[in-house]
Amino acid sequence: MASRPRDYQLLCEAFDGLPGIGAQAAERLAEWLVYHGDSRQMAEVLTRIGEAGLCRLCNRIQCQSECQVNVDGADYFLVASTEAALNRLFEIVDYQGPLFVLHGELSPASGVGPSQIGMDDLLASVERFPEASLLILASDSVEGRTTAEYIFRRSGRAGERVSVERACEILRGLD
Numbered sequence: 301m302a303s304r305p306r307d308y309q310l311l312c313e314a315f316d317g318l319p320g321i322g323a324q325a326a327e328r329l330a331e332w333l334v335y336h337g338d339s340r341q342m343a344e345v346l347t348r349i350g351e352a353g354l355c356r357l358c359n360r361i362q363c364q365s366e367c368q369v370n371v372d373g374a375d376y377f378l379v380a381s382t383e384a385a386l387n388r389l390f391e392i393v394d395y396q397g398p399l400f401v402l403h404g405e406l407s408p409a410s411g412v413g414p415s416q417i418g419m420d421d422l423l424a425s426v427e428r429f430p431e432a433s434l435l436i437l438a439s440d441s442v443e444g445r446t447t448a449e450y451i452f453r454r455s456g457r458a459g460e461r462v463s464v465e466r467a468c469e470i471l472r473g474l475d
């Protein structure tokens with residue numbers, strides 16, 4: 301039996317490395333993408349995203365320049381575990397204060413540790429706002445609670461883990 305091409309194997313491994321996929325689903329995704337999907341377009345999009353880089357302060361690709369450089373004396377620092385949660389918040393309140401997106405939550409069971417989700421960068425960002433307490437938009441799950449507890453412990457800051465709705469209530473109170 302001929303062995304699989306090296307690049308095909310690498311593609312399977314790349315999908316397998318994504319959270320919640322697993323080896324079998326990774327093979328199905330790779331096969332579909334190679335034989336039915338538009339792998340060229342996907343490659344171009346991924347290349348553009350990779351070259352865009354992340355904002356050092358908020359950890360997002362959408363941010364074209366360093367944000368928050370003119371924000372001083374913030375009462376709150378918003379930490380979002382996902383871009384989706386942050387976008388839901390933006391639909392409700394006009395938040396201009398400091399923020400950081402982790403793009404994931406700690407999950408020791410799935411091998412997601414602090415270095416995988418940029419915890420050191422988050423803590424450095426938080427340091428720039430010494431008066432701010434933390435609003436952590438993380439899920440009400442073991443992973444979300446673990447993530448919030450880790451951030452509170454490492455930063456030594458006060459604050460709370462919040463839902464989008466609760467965060468909006470608190471931020472509206474600032475008006």
Ligand SMILES: [Zn+2]
Nearest residue numbers: 355358363367
């Ligand atoms: Zn930014």
